[in-house]
Amino acid sequence: MLDPVQLAEKPPILEMRAISKSFGAVKALSDVSFAVQEGEIHALVGENGAGKSTLMKVLSGVYPHGSYEGSIFFGGEERHFRDINDSEKLGIIIIHQELALIPLMSIAENIFLTNPPASRGVIDRSERHKRTQALLAKVGLTEQPDTLITNIGVGKQQLVEIAKALSKDVRLLILDEPTASLNETDSAALLELLKEFRRNGITSIMISHKLNEISEVADRITVLRDGRTVGTLDCHAGPVDEDEIVRRMVDRDLESRYPKREPKIGDVIFEVENWSAYHPMHSDRQVVKNVSLKVRSGEVVGISGLMGAGRTEFAMSLFGRSWGRHVTGTAKLHGKELDLSDVHKAIKAGLAYVTEDRKQLGLVLSEDIRKNVSLAHLGGVSSRGVIDDIAEMKVAQEFRGRMRIRSHNVYQETGKLSGGNQQKVVLSKWLFTGPDVLILDEPTRGIDVGAKYEIYTIINELADAGKAVIVISSEMPELIGICDRIVVMHEGAFVGEVAGEEATQENIMRAIMRRKGRE
C-alpha cells in the first residue's frame, strides 16, 4: 500500500514506530506504525474507539514518554515528550474536537493566552492586536481581534483555533474532526484553508469521519482498526474507493463478542411520535426533529449516528424533559399516552434512562452501592417515608449477585469501583424501578471487553423478559451484535433503518455518509 518511491524520496517529518498503549487490561493501541511526509495532508480514519485520538495524544505528549511503548521520530530525531508543552515547542499543535477557547475572552486574548507579546510581564496590547489581525487574515476571518469568542459562531471559533496554532510556528497541525460541528460553507472554507497551508509547506493530520472531505483534500489515508494500523492508502496512486476505506475500517469478526439470543418479539408496546426538542441555550436550534419510533416488546432497537447527531438529546428529552426546551411530541406505552413532563413522572410511567456519563449523571460516587441502587425507587424499600434498611440491603445484595458486581460488599463506595462495575450499579438502579422501556445510552463506554459481554447478556435478559430496550451507541459493531433493528440518526432526524440481520457496518456507515455527502 505504501508507495516505495515516495518514501525513498525524503525521510518523513513524523514517524511513529510500533506504538502500543494500554489502559489497565484494555489495549488501546498495539504496534501502530504511522508516518507523515512533510507538506502533506494525511487523513487518519477509523471508527470510534479505533485508537485515533489515543494515537494523537501519544504524539502530542498528553500521554508522556514512558507511558507507552514504541518510539516517535519528529524532524529526524527521536523525541521523548513529557507533556503537551514539549510537543508544542517543536510546532506540533493539536486542535481538539471540543474547542479549548475561553468564551468570555476576546479573540486576541485567546490566541495569545499562554504567550502574549509582553515586555517585563506587561502585555503589549497594540502589538497583540496587530499580530492577531495578521493571523486572522491568514485564516480568512474579518472579525475584530477584541470580539468575544462567545459572540462568534462555531465555524469561526474553529478558525480562531487554527489562527492560535499559527501563532505558535506550527510545523505539524493535527485536527480532530475539524468539520464535525460545521455547516457546509464553513467546512468548505476550512478545507480550502488546509490546502493553502499545504502550499505553504505546513503538514496536517486530519482525523475525520467524512470520507468525501477526506478524498477531496488528503494526500494519504491511514486506516486504524481496533488499535492497529490496517494500512495506508495513497490518494495520488489512483482514485480512492470510499467503500474500500469503509471496509477496512470495520472488517472484523463479531461472532464471539456478543452473546447469542433468539429474539422473542411481541407487539409494539412503546411508541414515540413527532418528538422534537430545542437547545436549552439557543432556543432557535432544533436538535431533535420530529422523531418517531416504535419499539416492540422483547425487541432491542439501536440508535446509530455520529457524535452530535442528537441521540442523547432525544433520549434525555424523552426521559422527563431532562434535556432541552420546547419539548413536544407524544409517547405511548401499551397504547396509553404517557405524561413525561418531569423525571419523576417518567420513572413512574415505566421509563428508565441509563446515562452515557455514569460518573457525572449516573451515580452518587460518595455513596455506597446500596444507596445508589435504591435511589430511583426509594418507595420500594420504605413505608410511609421511612426506609427499611434491611429490605434495602437485601435489594442491593440481590442485584449485586444478579449483575455480578465485583465488590467487597454492598457498603462499598461506588467511586471506588471499576467502570464496568459502576455501570452495573447504574443498571441495577434502573432495573429496580421495574421499567417497561429501558433506554441505554453508550452502555459500554470505557469498560473492558469482559464487562461488555456481561452488559450485553443483561440487555438480552431484559429483552427476553418482554421489555422494550433502546440502545444508543457509537460503536457500530456493538449495535449490530446486539440489536434486532437499528435506526440511523443524523442531525436530529431519523434518516434510515436497518433490520438486525441485514445490518452491516458498511450499510450503516453508508447511510450516514450519503447523508453527509448530500449536505
Place this chain on the structure above:
Amino acid sequence: MSTPQETISAPQSVGGFLKDNLRDFGMLISLVVIVIFFQIATDGVLLRPLNVTNIVLQNSYIVIMALGMLMVIVTGHIDLSVGSVAGFIGGFAGLLMVQWGINFAVVIVISLAVGGLIGATQGYFVAYFKIPSFIVTLAGMLVFRGLMIAILGSQAIGPFPPIFQKLSSGYVVELISSTGGLYITSFLLGLVLAVILIVQNFASRKRRVSHGVETEPFGFFVAKNLLILAGVGYIAFLISSHRGMPNVLIIMAVLIAAYSFLTTRTVIGRQIYAVGGNARAAELSGIKTTRLVFLTFVNMGVLAALGGLVVAARLNSATPKAGTGFELDVIAACFIGGASAYGGVGKVTGAVIGAFLMGVMNNGMSILGIGIDYQQVIKGLVLLGAVCVDVYNQRR
C-alpha cells in the same frame, strides 16, 4: 444469586471495626479528650454541676441551629444569615410580647412562622433562581441585621414575661421532693433517656443479626452501650445536682433525635444526601432537587427563629447585638463535625459533637482566663485542624 452470609463479613475484630469506623468515633474521642484536658487544666471546675449546666445553656442555640445548617451544608449550600435571622426574630418577638403584650405562645408560633418565611424567601432565590447561596444569605445577613436595628431602634427590649424566660432558663418541674441536693425527677429523666437509647440499640442489633448483616463485634457493642449508660448517666447526675434538667435541654434532645431520624432513616433524608452528593444524578433519578433545597432553607429559617427565641429568653432581653457571629459558630460546628464543604457528607451527631466541642473549648478557655483574642485564634486553628484531619483520612 449470592446469599447475605456470603457477601457480608461476619462480625469483625474490635480493631478492624474501629479502623473502619474511625471517622465516626474520631470526633467523639476528640471531644472526650478535650473534656478531660480542660477538666485537669481547670482543676475540676469544668465538670462542676453548675458549669455543666452552663455549657448546655450556652450552646443550646448553636446546637439547634447547627441541625438546620447541617442539612443546608449537606445539600451543598451555606447559610450565612442565621445569626442575623436569630437576632431579628429575637427583636421581633420582644416587640410583640413587651410592647404589644401579645401572649407568649402566640408569639412563639408567629416567630417560627416568620423564620420559615424568611428561609423560604432565601431558599426561593437559591433553589429556583439558582443564585449562589453564599450571595443570597450574605444579602440576608445584612438585611436582617439592618431590620433588627430598625425595629429595636438600637435599644434593648425587655424584660420578657417570666413564662417566656422559662423556655431557656427554666427547669423541669420536680415531681419528687429532692433529697441531698439531687433533683430526682431530672436524674430519672436522664436515666430513662439512657435506657431508651440502649434498648433501641439492642433492638436494632437483634434485627440486624437475625438478617446476618451485623458487622459490629459483640464485645464492642456491649462496651459501647455501657459507655452510653455511664456517660449519659454521669451528665444527668451532674446536671441534676445543680438545679435539675433545663427545659432547653429537653427541646434540644427531642430535636437531635428527630433530625437524626430524619437524616438517616427517611426517604427525604436520603434524598437530601443524594442532592448534595451529585445533584444531576439525583435529578435524573427522579428526585425533585430544587424543592428539596428550598425546603432545607425553610427548615433552616424555622430553626434560626427558634435559636433566636432561646437566646432572647436566656438574656431576658432583645438587643441589637444578639446573634452577632452565631453563623460562624454554627457553620464551624458542622465542619468540625465532619460535614463536607462540597456537600453530600455530614451527620447530625457530628454537628452536635462539633457544637459541644467548640462550646467546651470556649468555656474551658474562659475558666483558664485566656483572653477572647487568643480564644479566637485557638478556635480557628482547631477548625482548620479538624477539617485537615478529615480530608487526610478520606484520602487514605
